[in-house]
Amino acid sequence: MTTVVLADDEVLLRKALGALLPLEGDITVLAEAEDGEAAVRAVAEHEPDVLVIDLEMPGVDGLAAVERIRADRPDQVILMLTRHARPGVLRKALRLGVQGFVSKAAEPSQIASVVAALHAGRRWVDPDVSALALVDDCPLTEREVDVLRATSDGYSVADIAVRLHLAQGTVRNYLSNAMQKTQTRTRHEAARYAREHDWL
Template sequence: MIRVLLADDETLLRRSIAALLDLSDDVEVVAQAVDGAEAVALAAEHEPDVVLLDLEMPGMDGIEAATIILARRPDQAVVLLTRHGRPGVLKRALTAGVRGFLPKSVDPDELERVIVQVHGGRRYIDADISAAAMMDDCPLTDRELDTLRLTVEGLSVREISARLHLASGTVRNYLSSAMQKTGSSSRHGAARVARERSWL
């Protein structure tokens, strides 16, 4: 039996996925988390075989949670579910060590197959998300994307500096470069362009 930790801030969806997975002869949901921070705590407590994370959660998103979980248990199988398969997000997820990346519209039987597959050590990336990533024309560097991502969260330059462990001047340079590349007059405008073009 494959033991699964499921994290999603949408209660109805989380419980529905858990109920569907519990119908399986091969999968058992051993814990449910309402956000990324709780997922990190429950992963340490239960040591599940597979961690299934919603990408977009308040506070700590799925990739941040996955990064912490994988730092503690490098062999942990992690699968991300998302409504928006943005190419930049896929790159971040793979860099973090995530093994599976699926849209939330995935068929329940397919989800179960992917859980079994990643538990066996393999990777699974949804074909449409993978195709979009191959056509990615994002001119922004990873650090520029990081600063814009935190801008979207409403953080100040000082707060971004603290989060990324960078000097404020360095953060301003990244933001300035991102503004120039996106043709924007402000960092918020650059972040908006990046989101509209699915770079974030």
């Protein structure tokens, strides 16, 4: 049997998966979480074999939740669900050690089989998603992507510095470099440009 925590802000999808996964495989859903914050708490409380988590959620998103979970449970097996897997996001998720990546459009039976594969120690990345990851025409460094992502989430330079454990001057340097590379005038324009080009 494989135990699972489900984290997704879309109630209908989360409830459907919660009901269907046990029917598709030897899976027990221990808890459901409506956002990244709740996912961190649920994993700490229930210690599931596999965390199935949505990439895009309000507040603490999937990537931020995974970073926090990894700090406490470095061996936690994680399957990430997504609708739009931008190359930069996928690469960051893989760097964080996410073992599986699957489209939210996948059949519950496929998601159940991927959960079983991950629990058995294998990795699985949806072919469409992995094809996107190979498209690497982004001129931005990993840190420039990080500060632009935080900018697009509405954080100030001071907030970004705290979140990324950087000096404010360093954050400004990264933003300046990103603005030069994207040929934009403000950090918000640079963030918008990067998002439109699927770099975030």
